[in-house]
Amino acid sequence: MRAIVVKAFGDPDVLEVAEVALPEPAAGQVRIKVQAATVNPVDVATRAGALAPFLPELDQYPLGWDVAGTIDALGEGVDDFKAGEAVVALSDWFGTLAGAQAEYIVLNASAVAIAPTGFSPAEAATLPLNGLTALQALDLLGLSEGQSLVVTGAAGAVGGYALQLAARRGLKVYGVAGSEDRDFVTGTGATFIARTDALPEAVRAVLPGGADGVLDTAVLGGPALAAVRDGGAYTGVFGPAAPESERGIRVDAVSVQSNADQLAELVFLAESGALTLRVARTFGFDEAAEAHALFGKGGTRGRLVLVP
Numbered sequence: 208m209r210a211i212v213v214k215a216f217g218d219p220d221v222l223e224v225a226e227v228a229l230p231e232p233a234a235g236q237v238r239i240k241v242q243a244a245t246v247n248p249v250d251v252a253t254r255a256g257a258l259a260p261f262l263p264e265l266d267q268y269p270l271g272w273d274v275a276g277t278i279d280a281l282g283e284g285v286d287d288f289k290a291g292e293a294v295v296a297l298s299d300w301f302g303t304l305a306g307a308q309a310e311y312i313v314l315n316a317s318a319v320a321i322a323p324t325g326f327s328p329a330e331a332a333t334l335p336l337n338g339l340t341a342l343q344a345l346d347l348l349g350l351s352e353g354q355s356l357v358v359t360g361a362a363g364a365v366g367g368y369a370l371q372l373a374a375r376r377g378l379k380v381y382g383v384a385g386s387e388d389r390d391f392v393t394g395t396g397a398t399f400i401a402r403t404d405a406l407p408e409a410v411r412a413v414l415p416g417g418a419d420g421v422l423d424t425a426v427l428g429g430p431a432l433a434a435v436r437d438g439g440a441y442t443g444v445f446g447p448a449a450p451e452s453e454r455g456i457r458v459d460a461v462s463v464q465s466n467a468d469q470l471a472e473l474v475f476l477a478e479s480g481a482l483t484l485r486v487a488r489t490f491g492f493d494e495a496a497e498a499h500a501l502f503g504k505g506g507t508r509g510r511l512v513l514v515p
């Protein structure tokens with residue numbers, strides 16, 4: 208089968224479409240025929256070598272964390288799915304090293320949920336990684352109804368889902384994003400805060416004591432922490448970049464895990480219109496380098512999606 212791989216870390220043009228062995232599902236696993244797989248910041252960082260210190264040494268690295276496709280083969284003991292069913296799934300890539308940017312992927316059935324109806328595979332593929340990250344980050348923050356949450360990177364993939372999920376939890380939500388993203392932020396019911404180098408001041412202008420919680424998807428660190436009230440909560444998206452705790456603030460970083468039940472809940476929310484699935488553009492596997500280059504420029508709204 209064809210799969211996108213990286214043999215030597217570097218610029219987008221190191222990406223190759225290679226012929227690799229078709230993976231076989233073991234007990235408890237399914238094989239998915241891939242229809243769409245997104246390009247996420249983690250893929251770009253992997254390709255560039257930024258994650259090399261955290262990876263085993265391999266001849267080539269497959270890429271891709273989230274996938275939409277159809278069930279192609281079932282391992283022993285899997286009876287939740289039928290061949291041909293449309294599904295979405297998350298590869299816990301650091302553990303599986305199974306890349307979604309391939310014609311087929313084998314994953315544990317516990318990482319898979321039925322795909323949302325009414326959406327294209329490209330749209331559906333935008334849900335698992337970033338929807339689960341947003342949901343699990345909100346769980347880590349542990350805020351109660353009526354408390355205030357500031358989301359940095361609010362127009363991004365994690366940020367957008369976080370705005371919508373937080374609103375459903377009854378939080379008072381504030382989204383920090385560029386002025387061109389004002390309508391997107393306010394469209395989720397959140398209050399818009401313009402992206403600025405003086406974030407603590409901008410937040411405290413609307414929340415004088417600081418926010419009960421900050422979800423820092425833009426990886427701002429210190430300035431985002433400074434926007435949290437004394438004794439509040441900060442959750443980041445990259446553990447090594449999490450700031451030191453201060454003023455009794457609980458500091459965490461989310462590390463997304465596959466979870467079929469949570470993914471099914473996200474699918475339900477997408478189908479009911481509570482979550483917006485955003486695709487910027489689709490690319491063929493042969494155009495993966497173009498997708499990475501575009502992503503690297505920043506400013507993409509909605510995900511870039513690869514189709515085999």
Ligand SMILES: NC(=O)c1ccc[n+]([C@@H]2O[C@H](COP(=O)([O-])OP(=O)(O)OC[C@H]3O[C@@H](n4cnc5c(N)ncnc54)[C@H](OP(=O)(O)O)[C@@H]3O)[C@@H](O)[C@H]2O)c1
Pocket residue numbers: 247248249336337340359360361362363364365366383384385402403424425426427443444445446460461462463505506507
């Ligand atoms: N730990 C985990 O389990 C996990 C899982 C998923 C993702 N992540 C990480 O989460 C982060 C966000 O991912 P994503 O897919 O949501 O990325 P994304 O779609 O690129 O969104 C990031 C957003 O942050 C914006 N931004 C950058 N600097 C900002 C600032 N100073 N103020 C406000 N917004 C700012 C970006 O705007 P521009 O495009 O205009 O720059 C972009 O809209 C990435 O670092 C990713 O690797 C972690």
